[in-house]
Amino acid sequence: MTTPAIDTTALTRRFGDFTAVQDVNLRVDAGQFFGFLGPNGAGKSTTIKMLTGLLAPTSGTIRILGEDLKQNSADVKRQIGVVPEGMALFGRLTAEEYLRFVGRMYGLDRATTMQRTQELLDFMHLADEQKKLITDFSHGMQKKLALAAAVIHGPKVLFLDEPFEGVDAVAAGTLKAMLLRMIARGATIFLTSHVLEIVERLCTHVAIIHRGQLVAQGSLEELRAGADRRERAERGEENAPASERMRSLEEIFLEVVGTDREGNPAATAPEQELSWLS
């Protein structure tokens, strides 16, 4: 039996009267590079926080690598790596000190921690910043360090919340190559990003969350086929052959989330408003 790397059932999170995530059923198979998309405030970060044990769900279950997160949170956390929304770095440490701390917290022995720390600092081009405190790092450098900390213990599942935000093109290329190598070695990566081109290039499977609810999930091909079916249905041409046009992820995304609750386009036509803009 194949155990999914991530499996949620009716995952829900409420903040008072506001429901941030509602009945989300996610299934991410082991080895998938999974993109989790959604507009601002759709519930992506809330979901990722719940999947990594940083936020308790109001209801629903989460299984990571077959283990119930609530029942075996320590075991699950040993197998996952996280780059959370705020990166969760300790500003008054140096990068080396931080990685050493994280390595020890994940149970790595001293020698392995030291070795991996040096390798990661070299890989992330942070080795020259030995004396600098993390608080003095640029945003991009902090992001690279957060990613280094997320992988130091060799996680089986990696959760990345906007990992490329603020990272320069050279570093982004290096990181992408590293992530693809992790996938090739059997790891699972769960990634959120607003840069749809990156998701399209890296991810094999995608889910889209909108207003707290999962509105699409599947491989990129499945999403394209679904969009094509919907378009033909709208035209009343259900029996017509499938279109050969290759839809971009951006087109699919806009089609899925581009309407408000009443079904009107969420974005206002530019000619209607802001006419004073030059």
Place this chain on the structure above:
Amino acid sequence: MAELDATKLASRFVRDIPVRTQLLAVAWLRWRIFVNSTFRRRGTGRAAGLVLAILVRITVWPFLALMVIGPVGGSGFLAWAAIANNHPQRLASLLAGIMLLWLFVNINGQSVTAAISSFDPSSLIRFPLRFGRYLTLRIFIGLLTPSTIVGCLALLAAAVGIGVADPALALPAVVVLAVYALANIFLMRMIGAWFERWLANRRFREFFSALMALSAVGFQLLNYQRAPAHAYGGRTSLILSLVRGSGAGLRWLPPGFAAHAILERSHPFAAIANFAALAASATLFAAVFAIRMHKQFLGEYLSDSQGSRAKPGAGQRRRSLAQRASLVASTAPTVRPAFAPIVAACLHKEWLTLRGNGAQVIAMLTPLFFVVILNRTMFAGQSTYFLPGAIAYVLFGVLAGLYNVFGADGLGVQVYLLAPVRLRDVIVAKNLMSLTMIVAEAGLAWLLVSLLTRAPIPLAMQVSTGLWTIFVIAANLALGTMRSIQAPRRFIPGQMRGRQTTPTNRTSGLLILLVLFGSMALQFPVTLLSRYFGDPWLGAWIFGPLAAAAVMAYALLLRNAEQLIMAHRDVFAEELCKV
């Protein structure tokens, strides 16, 4: 695609990370944060900053040491006296006093602790920890705080005092007071953890501020109602009567259990029962603390911002362009503003911020109640000093806000830097708002004093106090504005104070306190000199030029504010704008 088998994974999970590894990692983390915060400083004036910090600490530490030595020595003596003079019932009151001291230092000690408080232990939940280990870490993290040190030393001194008075009680005293210390540690943790939870809610913060202000005022009012200034020796003060009558009330509380567990020498069963009750209290406090920690461990969201997010309802549908245009027209100002547009806009923003901050309004009103109390206590029969004393008292609190005017803006300060505005206008607006509140507060205090004093306040005293007030406000405006530009620090309402402090801003905080205290205290020697020389106008002669100089200094600073801010843009970016 790699396929993972659940049973294989489960077998890999069996080996736990040794507890020693994680405890040592956290201890090492805290040590490195302490070392880096103390010895690594950035930017210009690194050496000067370090020297200043050391100097301030050398100045402050002896006072702090006295604050420790006093209660510790006092505890030892009082415990000895209670046993030697055959007043065993006073031991419970003493132990209750130590508990209150522990709580007091716990609340106030954060500002003088080392940089370790900048570490948020709740962030540890992302690591693979079991709950028991997380709880252990949370108990150990922050154990070496001033409150624990002072409390434990006071209890140790009490045990020594008891042992000296009656050697037969030495062993039970040590054992019982060790458990009592544990009970206090868990109690402080319990209170701290639950308050952090409740204070995350803005409404609770405001309610709590109001409650604290009312309690303080109420207690003082009750105290002076029971012991009017002119009737000392008649009725006793509330504090004294509380202490005297506390023995019976404490009987069923941890201090009472601890005292009886030590003293019930002739009734071993009663002693054991009291000891068991004390241990049960400690367990109860630990359990309530653990419940909070468990919630935290499972992942909780403390901020109230997300919960209060507006839900799009039927009444909130997108307005049409015409509707919005009419709304804009209806809210647009119809009268010509009294200030320049930029100043008016910034003032409006400051007003909106103040309006939503109930705690600040309460903090402003509370000192006025104390003016009434001061009239009957400290300044009773001293009407000469009442006016300057009352003004100094109310100003002491409100002037501190002038030293970090951009702090609450945080990232929003970038708007000022990016917009085509003169930054001087922004500062003027912020200072105008502060000035309005300060003047209103001082004016109300003045009015209260005038109403409360039976004899008219001499004109010379009024002029002297008025000029002194102008001097203090203008000087603090100038110094505060300078400090706000040169060393802004981000202030996040609702976040634990300890997490926002660094050694640098703790040093500047102490300096600001010294400046404020110095400018307040200046009034009294001048008044004394004035009486000594028999010249009631001496104060006016001294404070007049000082006030003029301070106003000129402030004007000069405003003139150069633009360049000053531009020269410190990097500090703004580093301290306020960093995500």
